[in-house]
Amino acid sequence: MENTSDKTRKYAQTTGYSLLLMALLAGYVFGYAIPKLYNFNNLQLNQSNVSSHLYNFMMLGIIMIMLLDFVVAITLYKYFKNDNNKLALWAGFLRIIYSILFCIAIFYLFQNRNELNTAVYIKNYDLFQRYWSIGLIFFGFHLLLVGILMKGHESIPAFLWLLMLMVGPTYVVIHLLKTFLPHLTNLIDILNRIFGFPMALAEIGLAVWLLVKGGKVIAIGNPNTIDKSEQFWNRVAKRTTNPSQKPNDKTLKILDSLQKHLQPNDHVMDFACGSGIISAEIAKNVNSIHGIDISSQMIEIANNRKIEQNLNNVTFSRATLFDENIQIASFDVIMAFNILHYLEDKAIFMKRINELLKPNGIFISSTIYAKQKKTILFYFFTLVNKLKIMPKINFYSSKELENNILKGNFKMIESYDISTMPERFIVVRKN
Known part of the structure; x- marks a missing residue:
């Protein structure tokens, strides 16, 4: 029978690898594919390319990110549940809500596969952004709870949980503005420029720590x-x-x-x-x-x-x-x-x-x-x-x-x- 320390280590590794893979996929999808396919300065050319390999790879990447989000929601709960079961359950629940809203957003993006009507094409993309942004509000609250769980997990370095406690509310504020006050584009852009790197670093930092240290038994100090x-x-x-x-x-x-x-x-x-x-x-x-x-x-x-x-x-x-x-x-x-x-x-x-x-x-x-x-x-x-x-x-x-x-x-x-x-x-x- 597998003991708790073995299981905890596996949950840590699964979460860590999932978060790193999501980061790589997100870099491709949101850093390369979407800007290339949804360049509204040359929309007619983009619409002629929506059935291309780039579009298919973009959708595959997004679907993989969505599935990995569900995996992380479960494994993070499993990892932290013995620290604070109720808080870990809420953190997992909020990430699942985010993942469901992300699914809805993807549906609208998928509608653009063969869409040639420019107005509908833009509307679908806007709906994708809107539902994803609403989902990211829940995601921000999820990160806030994860930060609290990290703080209570005494072996996690302080700079990691402090970073998570900072970026969680940042996600909430930015995407509340995008959802309900979209005309404040300058403020939203400034916040994204200031906090973009910390927001990306928070989960990557947690992923690396989970892979290197998470769930390992430390008897009294070091390997010897x-x-x-x-x-x-x-x-x-x-x-x-x-x-x-x-x-x-x-x-x-x-x-x-x-x-x-x-x-x-x-x-x-x-x-x-x-x-x-x-x-x-x-x-x-x-x-x-x-x-x-x-x-x-x-x-x-x-x-x-x-x-x-x-x-x-x-x-x-x-x-x-x-x-x-x-x-x-x-x-x-x-x-x-x-x-x-x-x-x-x-x-x-x-x-x-x-x-x-x-x-x-x-x-x-x-x-x-x-x-x-x-x-x-x-x-x-x-x-x-x-x-x-x-x-x-x-x-x-x-x-x-x-x-x-x-x-x-x-x-x-x-x-x-x-x-x-x-x-x-x-x-x-x-x-």
């Missing part, structure tokens, strides 16, 4: 990060070789807070399980536990702990959250302690966690965060980040941390400070 992170945690594991190690005071607080959220029949995942202390301590309270970690040394210690304590309902394996062997909707509870602050693209991880949980499943996290008033700890870890002596810690306020989790399609159960580090204990339920 998992290896470097494993090396770091393996070094940490060497100082934690005792499988009989007992929980410290903070871990005891976490264990105490966990109890009320666990049921005897629960199947639990311990994401970034480390040496397996928490998994071992709660094993007697649940049906089964599967602990995963990228550190082979940590997993070795965890397995030794399992053997020493004779834990028959616990398994540990070196794996990432996106391991294809992990079955979808197979866990009642997923725990992630002291890991979220190491993840750069939390949105992708939260989507994956949501995917692995059963309906109404619970996600439990305990994560350090940055208070509004900077602490000594904040400045210490800022220095550590600059020195690059351990995996990068990403600082978020408690509210930002909660929002990043809730974006994965969860609803809040509880959230409170569990230590003075500061560290936030958060429990959410899958929607």
